[in-house]
Amino acid sequence: MLNNDTIAAIATASGVGGVGVIRVSGARVKDIAVQVLGELPPKRRATSKIFLNKSGDIVDSGLAIFFQGPYSYTGEDVLELQGHGGVAVLRMLLRACTDAGARVAQPGEFTQRAYLNNKLDLAQAESVADLIEASSEAAVLSANRSLSGEFSERVSLIRNELIEIRVFIEAAIDFSDEEIDFIETHQMETRMKRLSEKLVELRGVATQGNLLREGVKVVLAGEPNVGKSTLMNLLAEEDVSIVTEHEGTTRDLIQRRITIKGVPILLTDTAGLRLSSDPVEKIGIQRTISNLKEADIILELRTADSAANRFDYMTDIDENRKIAVVNKIDLLGDSGHSMVSGKNRPVYLSAKTGDGLGELKARLLEKAGVKMGDEAPFMARERHLNALRSAESHVDLALINIESIDLCAEDLRLGQNSLSEVTGEFVADDLLGEIFSSFCVGK
Ligand SMILES: Nc1nc2c(ncn2[C@@H]2O[C@H](COP(=O)(O)OP(=O)(O)O)[C@@H](O)[C@H]2O)c(=O)[nH]1
Ligand SMILES: [Mg+2]
Incomplete structure (x- = not known):
């Protein structure tokens, strides 16, 4: 050892x-x-x-x-x-x-x-590293909630509840020649349903914490001169990208970390997408395209006066990751920008005047899955979300199998193991190695 x-x-x-x-x-x-x-x-x-x-x-x-x-x-x-x-x-x-x-x-x-x-339990130990690496104030607060053990406590409460149900079900197997009380089976069913709901609720809160940990990768894309760099500067609240009226000004990827309502965002400004013969610009365009593949959200910019993109560069990108943005509405006067409605409607904006910026930020957070609930989030890792998801599905299976009591008991046992993975009572050694090796030395 x-x-x-x-x-x-x-x-x-x-x-x-x-x-x-x-x-x-x-x-x-x-x-x-x-x-x-x-x-x-x-x-x-x-x-x-x-x-x-x-x-x-x-x-x-x-x-x-x-x-x-x-x-x-x-x-x-x-x-x-x-x-x-x-x-x-x-x-x-x-x-x-x-x-x-x-x-x-x-x-x-x-x-x-x-x-x-x-x-410390495992979730608390992980939140030590998450606190050190937190990139926004909201992330710090949520890492501290996990470090203090609040998240682990919630997981343990659910696990204890699950253990109580298991004890009953296992006992029913042991005394299988006696008739199982119908009322008690019904009670167990109700308790399992409540357990499943609690797991969904906890995962919701943990998912918000996970967003704070991972941050959201947002890429600005579109043809040259639509105002990507102007929007970058507006969102970053400083002049990070050069803005000119010349096409092809931005050539390399330009990145800034910003936060919107405490959510860390890695914002990338890119070279405008067009067919270019300039070798440097071509490399920039290649970088843009590969960056788009890694983005969580793509802000697809066009201007109010151009009907649609002429350059078909994003065909293989999932629509769910895109937000259409129509820029330069200040050039339109009052007309023309409230015609489209619905969930996927474009955001109308003037990167010059800042008009529509609030709407864009709200849509970004919505797209990223940020829900400002009543409860402050716990810092959570993908590993925790997977374990909670797995516990949820085992409990749901146990409910389906409630008449076949052996299967039901086994589902509950697996559900308990999944919950124990979060806090580390049940965890493989190589996972431990993986978790701690990503810490800094001296922590
Ligand atoms: N009127 C108006 N002009 C804008 C707006 N956004 C950008 N521009 C101008 O459009 C030109 C190109 O902007 P830029 O941000 O460099 O575009 P990019 O090539 O997409 O990065 C510049 O002259 C900007 O001042 C806007 O909302 N309204
Ligand atoms: Mg630019």
């Missing part, structure tokens, strides 16, 4: 900073403290110390804090050294710790130990 050795890592971001932190965890922490600090500092108290290397040179001075296991992040003895945030000094300090008996930690290994020592 990994847990026998003592790990150390630079916990602060690499580069220059006011403070740099080294974290050490494991059975040899006390010895390492004696070697690097001269003595073990008192528990949980920031103590000013000089940090020494193997040869007795002063590497740095700063604060040392000792957390005795199990009252630490990892559940093991932990030492934190807060020194100066320089690249060389931190590297030397890390070396002093490894010379004293630690080895360099793998990515996410501190959090993995916290999970293995039951300090």
